[in-house]
Amino acid sequence: MVVCPIDALTSCNILLYFMIxxxxxxxxxxxxxxFYLTFYSSDCHISV
Known part of the structure; x- marks a missing residue:
């Protein structure tokens, strides 16, 4: 768990959001x- 000080709370939230x-x-x-590999390696592949 990351604990941020009150003044750096906004930048910490932006960093967490960016990481997510x-x-x-x-x-x-x-x-x-x-999914691409699964479709094209299977016998019944979907032609796009």
Missing amino acids: VVISIVNISELHSL
Whole structure:
């Protein structure tokens, strides 16, 4: 748990929000590539 002083609370929240957004983007791209590999490595792949 990260404890921030009162004057640095806003910057700490911005940093946490930024980290959450970056982690979400990385997870979404990994899931997308995983689905892509799953679709194109399976026998019944969807033609786009």
